[in-house]
Amino acid sequence: MSVFRGNRRPGKPAIGAEAGRPVRTARPAKPFGSTKPAGSSRPAAVKPAGRAVAAVPTKAEQKAEASAALATGVQTLTVSADEADMRLDRFLTARFPQLPFTHIQRIVRKGELRVDGKRAKPNERLLEGQTVRVPPLKIDDRPAAPRSLKHGGDDLAFLKSITLYEDKDLLVLNKPMGLAVQGGSGTTRHVDGMLEAMRDKEGQKPRLVHRLDKDTAGCLVIAKTRFAATALAKSFRSRSARKVYWALVVGVPRVKQGRISTYLAREEVSGGDARMAVAQHGDEGASHAVTYYALVDNVAQKLAWLSLKPVTGRTHQLRAHTAHIGHPIIGDPKYFNVENWELPGGIQKKLHLLARRIVIPHPRTGKPLDITAPLPPHMQQSWNLLGFDAGRFDPIVEAPDE
Incomplete structure (x- = not known):
């Protein structure tokens, strides 16, 4: 676990290319919410050389094709411009909204579907002009009951x-x-x-x-x-979306600002439930997970308000990482692992984890959109009881982006 440090500044950090860069050891850290300059995002998918792009059908034709596929069986669909870069399973969901998503995943997984004549995975991203061969779709063709x-x-x-x-x-x-x-x-x-x-x-x-x-x-x-x-x-x-979470945890980290870097893998527990556990590089299903954390405030060395910045987005990442460093989140039924610990009076036994803030480039303008969520009622009650000020400066803004 490494440590990050930055210059504390009052108020909300600046967002955008003009924001200053606080100095830290090793290399400068980008301020939270900074985005890539216009034109620097990942280039659009390039069509394979030598393959002519088929004429793209109109939306009316697409709907007619979808209806025909349900009635007549095998059909070949063409990926339109606005469907480019969609996942294969999402493409099928959009074309056939009456199909259960589990059915779509099953026909892809069984290899009954072809993209340009080849088998494809559900998460494969499509290119404009590619052809998708859809097998006969065996579903109940009775009309669904209208929504009230x-x-x-x-x-x-x-x-x-x-x-x-x-x-x-x-x-x-x-x-x-x-x-x-x-x-x-x-x-x-x-x-x-x-x-x-x-x-x-x-x-x-x-x-x-x-x-x-x-x-x-x-x-x-x-x-x-x-x-x-x-x-x-x-x-x-591309991780150009910046996220900040707030959590109330047991104990106070000795290192006030740090980086948690582990591998996480799914493990089955009693009752058929599943949770994420710290794993080793190379273990089956293990994925690298990185989280920055910063101590915002604490009470009597018993409870701490942590601000968390996930760099990766693994399942249960923040819950598993805080438990891994010995400070599990209050009210977490899966990862709370402190024995003989009693919940202070007035604090509800609910998960104290909030997706507090997100800064993401607007899809049309590219300008950063900065949104903050208020504390939910059970966390607001705890903040009031513990004397925490939600307007206090959040040091996680100094954390780097990787």
């Missing part, structure tokens, strides 16, 4: 009530603790399902571009257009 107008209206009103920012390309939600982002076993209410209420006239619904754990509150970015989804996905993949 009242239910849809309730979902839309709820989404509006938790919206931190919105424009024609994206919205940023303040996801409450306890609300799942996607469906799963036994999960019927989730953000992805609620987004059905925001489908446009062409039948396109807003898309998730990243995830938060069910019990993590805070900033969740949603793309409202296919163009925005592609651009935002690139920002997350």
Whole structure:
């Protein structure tokens, strides 16, 4: 675990190319939220040489092709310009919204689908003009029950009530603790399902571009257009999106500002549940994970307010990393590993982890969009009880970006 240091500055840090660079040992650190200058992002995918690009069908033709595929069996689809760089599984979801996502993943995994005549993985990204051969889709062709107008209206009103920012390309939600982002076993209410209420006239619904754990509150970015989804996905993949999380943890780290670098791999625990465990390089399924942390405040050496900046985005990364350094997050049912520790009175046994702030290049303008989420009710109660000031300077802004 290494240490980072920076010059403390009052107030919110500047965002953009003009922001100053605080000095640290070894090399200068970029201020939190700085973005690459215009034109420096990863170049668009290049089409393979020697392959002519097929004529791109209109949206009406695409819809007709999709309907025909359901009725007649095998069909060859052509990737349009606005579908370029989409994952294969997401491409199929967009073309065939009536198909369960699990069914799409299954036909790709079994090799029943071909891209330019070759087998492909679900996460393979497509190029404009590529052809996708879709096998007969054996699904129940009975029309789905229409969504209740009242239910849809309730979902839309709820989404509006938790919206931190919105424009024609994206919205940023303040996801409450306890609300799942996607469906799963036994999960019927989730953000992805609620987004059905925001489908446009062409039948396109807003898309998730990243995830938060069910019990993590805070900033969740949603793309409202296919163009925005592609651009935002690139920002997350290239790590030009900057994220800050706040957590209440047990104990106070001896090193006030540091870097946690481990490998994480999924492990099965009793009851069929799964969690991430620290692994060794080369272990099956192990991925490198890097997190910077900074101590903001503490109480009697018993509880600490940490600000966390994940460089990578592994499952449960912050929860596993804080537990790894001996300071698990209060209310974490999976990673809290301190024996004989009693929760102070007045603090609820809920996960004290907030996706506090995100700074991401706007998909259309490239200018940094800086969004902050308020403390959720259970964390606000704890902050009040412990005398923490949410407006205090956050030293994580000095952390480097890698």
